Amino acid sequence: MSVIELNSLSKWYGEVIGLNNVTATIGRGITGLVGPNGAGKSTMMGLAMGQLRPSKGSIRVLGQRVWNNPSVLSRLGYCPEGDPFWPNVTGRQFVTFLAKASGLYGASMRDAVDEVVALTGMSDNANRAISGYSKGMRQRIKIAQALVHKPELLILDEPMTGADPVGRHALGNLFATLADRGVDILVSSHVLHEVEALTKQILMIDHGQIVAQGSIATVRRTLDNRPHAIRVRVDRPRQLAAQLAESELVTGLRITAPDTLVIETLAPDDIYNRLPDMMLAANLAVHEIAGADESLEALFGYLTERTGQGGGL
Numbered sequence: 001m002s003v004i005e006l007n008s009l010s011k012w013y014g015e016v017i018g019l020n021n022v023t024a025t026i027g028r029g030i031t032g033l034v035g036p037n038g039a040g041k042s043t044m045m046g047l048a049m050g051q052l053r054p055s056k057g058s059i060r061v062l063g064q065r066v067w068n069n070p071s072v073l074s075r076l077g078y079c080p081e082g083d084p085f086w087p088n089v090t091g092r093q094f095v096t097f098l099a100k101a102s103g104l105y106g107a108s109m110r111d112a113v114d115e116v117v118a119l120t121g122m123s124d125n126a127n128r129a130i131s132g133y134s135k136g137m138r139q140r141i142k143i144a145q146a147l148v149h150k151p152e153l154l155i156l157d158e159p160m161t162g163a164d165p166v167g168r169h170a171l172g173n174l175f176a177t178l179a180d181r182g183v184d185i186l187v188s189s190h191v192l193h194e195v196e197a198l199t200k201q202i203l204m205i206d207h208g209q210i211v212a213q214g215s216i217a218t219v220r221r222t223l224d225n226r227p228h229a230i231r232v233r234v235d236r237p238r239q240l241a242a243q244l245a246e247s248e249l250v251t252g253l254r255i256t257a258p259d260t261l262v263i264e265t266l267a268p269d270d271i272y273n274r275l276p277d278m279m280l281a282a283n284l285a286v287h288e289i290a291g292a293d294e295s296l297e298a299l300f301g302y303l304t305e306r307t308g309q310g311g312g313l
Helices: 041-048 091-101 106-119 135-147 165-180 192-198 216-221 237-244 268-282 296-306
Strands: 002-013 016-027 030-034 056-061 076-079 153-157 184-189 201-206 209-215 228-234 250-257 260-265 286-291
Touching: 002 041, 002 184, 016 041, 016 056, 016 201, 016 209, 030 041, 030 165, 030 192, 041 056, 041 153, 041 184, 076 135, 091 106, 091 135, 106 135, 135 153, 135 165, 165 184, 165 192, 184 192, 209 216, 228 237, 228 268, 237 250, 237 260, 237 268, 260 268, 268 286
Parallel strands: 030 184, 030 201, 076 153, 153 184
Antiparallel strands: 002 016, 002 056, 201 209, 228 260, 228 286, 250 260
8 A cells, every 4th residue: 555656746846856857655664755955855744744836747645636635635744853942832832833724622632742751751751841941842742743643654854853862762663663553754864874764665865866666775785886895704804705706606705704704796695595505615614694785875875876876865
């Protein structure tokens, strides 16, 4: 089942193009929307939230058009990157106001507010003025308001900004819990390792266009012209390197640590299949075999280099 469908979607602001003829489908679970600042992530989220009207093409969210459609907007929760707070309002008052705006009232509203305040770890600070909150606390109370009406789709714009390591870990656990409960999540970030810790399903965007979509491993396998790097931690890496040097499948070998060999190859599946037999025959003690370049940052660099869009974050 698709959660968001983009069909030849474009959005421009005068002569500035925010999105350029994007077609993509976002499915269930947690999906990371990744790319550098200015790539078009905020434009895409604004279109998905019905805050922006497409210049061309269409977008459907939860099976419905989203622009000027309150019936679908009520099923979405949104945590913005900015801080849309009023002076001297407490966290509980902020969440309560937005609960009322979502149509909740009475005891059910109070129960819903208590639930999301506790869920985001803000119970002890809910009655304090937001003006005295840390950046991480502000992020959590924004997430609480996005959850108070029990949305089906949660859209998060840079939700980890300002959170300390403990707070980031707690938010990651919260998002995983929500996904387990059936809440679909679209999370935007330009910090790739944050998204990689949450999900392997990505939508990679740069210069207003989709660069890649799918699981990290699947996207990596599409880069047939780029040698794959396989990291092997073994007790005698030079001995293994000597064996592999005779193979026509290997394009490069690097010893990067006393126990680590990096193998470059255009045929990773064949190398993965051969390594166990080679190691057993040589009686090598193996500690790890893993892809060395199947990270979001490596993929983004490869893809932007391939498409000539320049690179890095």
